[in-house]
Amino acid sequence: MTSRILAISALGLLLAGVLPAQKKGDAAKGKEVFDQCGVCHSATTDEKKMGPSLKGLFKKSKLANGQPVTDANVTAMINKGKGTMPAFGDVLSAEEKADILAYLKSI
Ligand code: HEC
Numbered sequence: 001m002t003s004r005i006l007a008i009s010a011l012g013l014l015l016a017g018v019l020p021a022q023k024k025g026d027a028a029k030g031k032e033v034f035d036q037c038g039v040c041h042s043a044t045t046d047e048k049k050m051g052p053s054l055k056g057l058f059k060k061s062k063l064a065n066g067q068p069v070t071d072a073n074v075t076a077m078i079n080k081g082k083g084t085m086p087a088f089g090d091v092l093s094a095e096e097k098a099d100i101l102a103y104l105k106s107i
Pocket of ligand 1: 034040041
């Protein structure tokens with residue numbers, strides 16, 4: 001009985017150590033997820049495709065809609081879409097969105 005409790009607490013400690021690390025976005029994974037955005041958004045040049053270039057997005061002070069460039073505002077854009085940009089709220093997991101944010105900050 002005691003060993004079982006010990007095993008469960010050990011598992012808890014393990015998860016506690018691993019989970020927060022997963023919540024932080026991974027730019028390399030975000031680059032892969034960005035394939036879905038790349039049809040409409042350039043990440044490497046200032047070229048405007050169907051949507052504006054996202055190169056240096058997080059170095060700008062404002063989005064086209066006038067809101068400051070924050071994790072929350074960019075995530076809202078991804079979730080809801082705008083005009084011809086489709087909503088990705090149900091398409092991407094929370095982890096994929098965090099990965100995309102990390103990637104956008106790196107370009
Ligand atoms: C079918 C084309 C299309 C796809 C796919 C698309 N977008 Fe967009 N996106 C647009 C258009 C068009 C706008 C401009 C909307 C407006 O302001 O009316 C835009 C705007 C944005 C903006 C705001 C940029 C700014 O400076 O204000 C962000 C951020 C963004 N998209 C991120 C993404 C991400 C991340 C993905 C992939 C998950 C994605 N988009 C997929 C067309 C697209």
